[in-house]
Amino acid sequence: xxxxxxxxxxxxxxxxxxxxxxxxxxxxxxxxxxxxxxxxxxxxxxxxxxxxxxxxxxxxxxxxxxxxxxxxxxxxxxxxxxxxxxxxxxxxxxxxxxxxxxxxxxxxxxxxxxxxxxxxxxxxxxxxxxxxxxxxxxxxxxxxxxxxxxxxxxxxxxxxxxxxxxxxxxxxxxxxxxxxxxxxxxxxxxxxxxxxxxxxxxxxxxxxxxxxxxxxxxxxxxxxxxxxxxxxxxxxxxxxxxxxxxxxxxxxxxxxxxxxxxxxxxxxxxxxxxxxxxxxxxxxxxxxxxxxxxxxxxxxxxxxxxxxxxxxxxxxxxxxxxxxxxxxxxxxxxxxxxxxxxxxxxxxxxxxxxxxxxxxxxxxxxxxxxxxxxxxxxxxxxxxxxxxxxxxxxxxxxxxxxxxxxxxxxxxxxxxxxxxxxxxxxxxxxxxxxxxxxxxxxxxxxxxxxxxxxxxxxxxxxxxxxxxxxxxxxxxxxxxxxxxxxxxxxxxxxxxxxxxxxxxxxxxxxxxxxx
Numbered sequence: 001x002x003x004x005x006x007x008x009x010x011x012x013x014x015x016x017x018x019x020x021x022x023x024x025x026x027x028x029x030x031x032x033x034x035x036x037x038x039x040x041x042x043x044x045x046x047x048x049x050x051x052x053x054x055x056x057x058x059x060x061x062x063x064x065x066x067x068x069x070x071x072x073x074x075x076x077x078x079x080x081x082x083x084x085x086x087x088x089x090x091x092x093x094x095x096x097x098x099x100x101x102x103x104x105x106x107x108x109x110x111x112x113x114x115x116x117x118x119x120x121x122x123x124x125x126x127x128x129x130x131x132x133x134x135x136x137x138x139x140x141x142x143x144x145x146x147x148x149x150x151x152x153x154x155x156x157x158x159x160x161x162x163x164x165x166x167x168x169x170x171x172x173x174x175x176x177x178x179x180x181x182x183x184x185x186x187x188x189x190x191x192x193x194x195x196x197x198x199x200x201x202x203x204x205x206x207x208x209x210x211x212x213x214x215x216x217x218x219x220x221x222x223x224x225x226x227x228x229x230x231x232x233x234x235x236x237x238x239x240x241x242x243x244x245x246x247x248x249x250x251x252x253x254x255x256x257x258x259x260x261x262x263x264x265x266x267x268x269x270x271x272x273x274x275x276x277x278x279x280x281x282x283x284x285x286x287x288x289x290x291x292x293x294x295x296x297x298x299x300x301x302x303x304x305x306x307x308x309x310x311x312x313x314x315x316x317x318x319x320x321x322x323x324x325x326x327x328x329x330x331x332x333x334x335x336x337x338x339x340x341x342x343x344x345x346x347x348x349x350x351x352x353x354x355x356x357x358x359x360x361x362x363x364x365x366x367x368x369x370x371x372x373x374x375x376x377x378x379x380x381x382x383x384x385x386x387x388x389x390x391x392x393x394x395x396x397x398x399x400x401x402x403x404x405x406x407x408x409x410x411x412x413x414x415x416x417x418x419x420x421x422x423x424x425x426x427x428x429x430x431x432x433x434x435x436x437x438x439x440x441x442x443x444x445x446x447x448x449x450x451x452x453x454x455x456x457x458x459x460x461x462x463x464x465x466x467x468x469x470x471x472x473x474x475x476x477x478x479x480x481x482x483x484x485x486x487x488x489x490x491x492x493x494x495x496x497x498x499x500x501x502x503x504x505x506x507x508x509x510x511x512x513x514x515x
Contacts, residue, residue, distance in 0.1 A: 036181045045111060045173030054169045055110055061159060062103040069096045072152070076385070076422070077429065079307035086241045086304035087144030088418030092152035094214060094389040095128070099156040101207060106163040109200040112193050113171035118164050120204035125160035127211040132157055134218045140225035141218070144304065144419075210390065217391030220398060224405045229302035234322040237314075241304035243322045249284060249291030261331040261356045261512055263292035266347075268338025268361075268493070271301040273410040276337060279495040279504060288509040293328060295319055297343070299423025301410040310426040313438035316347040330354030333512055337361040338492065339372060339427070342439050345477065348450070349442035357451040357511040358477065361504065362460060362492050365470035366439045373431030381425040388418040448479040451514040453507045455500075458488040482514060483507055 045051045072093045075083050085092065102124065109117065132153045135141045142150070178186045189197070231246025252260045267276055272294045283289055297315055298306035306314065323329070332355050336344035341363025348355045364372075393416045397403035407413040414420055427435075454475050461468040475484045485507065487500045494500035 045170050045177055047177050048173045051170055051173040054166050055107070058103060058107050058110070058162070058166055061162065062100065062107060065096060065099045065103060065155070065159065068152070068155070069093070069100050072096055072148070075148075075308070076382070076425070077308055083148055084240060084307040085144065085146035085148050087141075087146070087149065088299070088305055088385065088388070088422040089148075090385045090418040090422065091145060091214075091218075091389045092149040093386070095131075095149070095152040095156040098124075098128075098207065098210065098214075099152075099159045101203075102156075102163055103159055105200060105203055105207075106166055109196055110166070110170060111174075112196045112200075113167045113174065114197045114200065116197065116201040117204060118167050120201065120208060121160050121163040121167070123208050124204075124211050125157055125164065127208075127215045128153060128157040128160055131215055131218055134215075134222055138222040138225055141221060213390040213392060213395070216395055217389055220391060220394055220408065224408050227405045227409050232326065233302060233304075234325045236318040236321040236325075237306065241298060241306055243298065243304075243318050244296040244302035245293065245319075245322045245326055245328075246295070247291065247293040247326070247328060248281075249289070252290040259331065260290055261333045262328070263289050263508070263512065264332045264334050264347075265292060265294040266334065266336035266340035266344040267294070267297070267300070268336075268340045271296060271410040271414055273301060274412065274414065275493060276335075276495065279501050280335070282501070283505045283508060286505065288505050289512055293323075295322065296410075297423065299419045299426070301414065305419050305422050306426070308426055309430050309434065311430045311434035311438060312343045312427075313346050313435070315343055316350060319343075319347060320350065331356040333357040333359065333508075335359040335361070335508065336363060337494075339364045341474075342366065342369070342435065345446070346438050346442045349445040352445065352447045352450075355447075355450060357453070357514055359453045359455075359508060359511055360474055360477075361455050361494055362457045362471070363454070363474055365474060366436055366443070367473075368466070368470055369431045369436050369439075373428055373433075373435075378425060378428040381421055381428055385418060385421040385425060388416070388421055391416075443477060446478060450478045450480060451511055452478045452481050453511050454481070454484045455494055455504060455507060456484070456486045457490050457492050457494055458486050459491050461486055482510060 046055075071080065071083070072089065074080065076089055076093065102121070106117075106121075132150075135145050135150060135153060145153075175185050178184065229244050229246070231244060233242040233244050235241070236243050247262070249262075251262075254260055263280070265272060265276060265280055273296075277294075280292055280294070284292060296303040298304065298310060298318065306318065330351065330353075332351070334344045334348055334355060334357070336359070338361075341360045344358070344360070344363075348358055394403070394408060394413060397407070397413050397416075403413050404411075408417065452475070454471065456468075456471040461471060471486075472484075475481050485503050487494050487497065487503055490497045490500040495504055
């Protein structure tokens with residue numbers, strides 16, 4: 001009987017469930033009094049419904065943010081109804097891009113909560129909250145960003161805080177499941193987890209730097225918003241945006257009691273205040289002209305951006321509306337330079353009775369609009385616009401080069417602003433289609449007896465034979481050419497040389513007095 005008992009004791013024991021041993025039966029008894037190994041896949045925070053719910057909500061918020069991101073991307077090129085903002089639209093796009101990136105990082109590293117992720121998200125949320133306060137407090141920024149920009153920055157702030165909450169919930173769930181299934185909280189990390197934490201932290205540091213740059217650029221914009229414009233800003237195009245218009249001088253009359261013409265200036269590739277203002281004002285002070293008006297095209301200097309798409313003809317209509325609201329009326333002598341000649345000619349064709357003369361300074365011909373409408377140039381402008389909210393060039397200029405708010409609004413740094421880049425992108429998108437059709441129609445409508453003066457850059461004429469041929473063709477815009485001067489050593493901005501200024505002032509005086 002003792003041998004029988006020994007044999008019975010050495011025989012395989014049934015499993016804990018009371019069944020016979022089979023190929024699935026553990027060969028070794030369970031360790032840790034029935035607890036699982038910390039590396040067992042079953043030890044996961046996903047076991048908890050609350051953690052799964054937080055992840056589902058995160059995916060839903062990412063989908064909503066991505067749809068909003070797509071809408072903002074489209075609105076750069078075509079403004080959806082009620083979504084136009086008077087600013088560039090690049091800032092709200094940046095806030096939403098930051099939101100999508102923040103949520104995406106949170107989901108990719110969802111199951112590996114870490115203190116650096118929480119701290120990084122809190123820092124981002126703090127700076128975004130500061131951005132929101134700046135936009136809401138500064139009236140000009142609030143007007144430029146509109147409800148779209150305000151909603152974007154509020155959403156970005158909320159999503160950064162959601163990431164913090166999500167990380168805390170997962171950390172709690174992980175602790176709960178480890179204590180329940182392994183008997184203790186796991187404080188070690190695997191190599192894979194450390195790599196994930198380091199990768200996430202590195203990405204979040206980059207996002208913090210981006211957020212800080214956005215905040216610094218907003219501070220510069222709030223500083224620039226305090227610069228008061230000469231003249232006034234008028235609501236145009238159904239009150240969608242404001243156009244800046246200023247006039248200098250008194251209305252005068254000739255011997256017969258007829259009103260003398262006002263010179264209406266159209267700037268070229270850059271704002272009037274930093275390019276043509278000096279010589280026009282000098283002409284005024286010398287008594288060559290009695291009165292002149294100028295304006296900033298949409299997106300330039302103190303003018304808001306217009307909805308997209310926006311052609312030269314639309315700008316001319318907006319100018320007409322602003323002049324009417326300001327109580328300004330002709331007759332006009334239109335002075336324009338570079339690409340501004342396109343806008344000026346369209347305006348002239350739509351006010352044939354009020355335009356007394358055309359003055360084209362190295363003007364762009366409609367057949368050369370493809371140069372500013374090339375897809376490559378458009379892509380470069382779009383890329384510059386996307387990164388413009390970072391403001392690194394403006395910040396470096398302000399810190400190391402002493403750039404002032406005047407420089408950033410209309411001066412040597414104005415080309416770096418998102419509004420200016422957006423205006424140039426709008427110009428590019430329709431240059432070879434809508435704008436070209438409008439200026440072609442303007443040439444057919446233009447009154448043939450309108451006095452015309454053309455002044456060309458000698459440097460540009462010698463450098464580009466096609467430019468020379470097109471300058472000659474511009475002398476045939478009307479049948480009443482007063483003069484065509486090629487200023488030998490003058491650049492594209494003819495007024496930068498003394499000879500150029502002298503000729504320009506002389507010809508402008510002749511045009512103003514022409515009957």
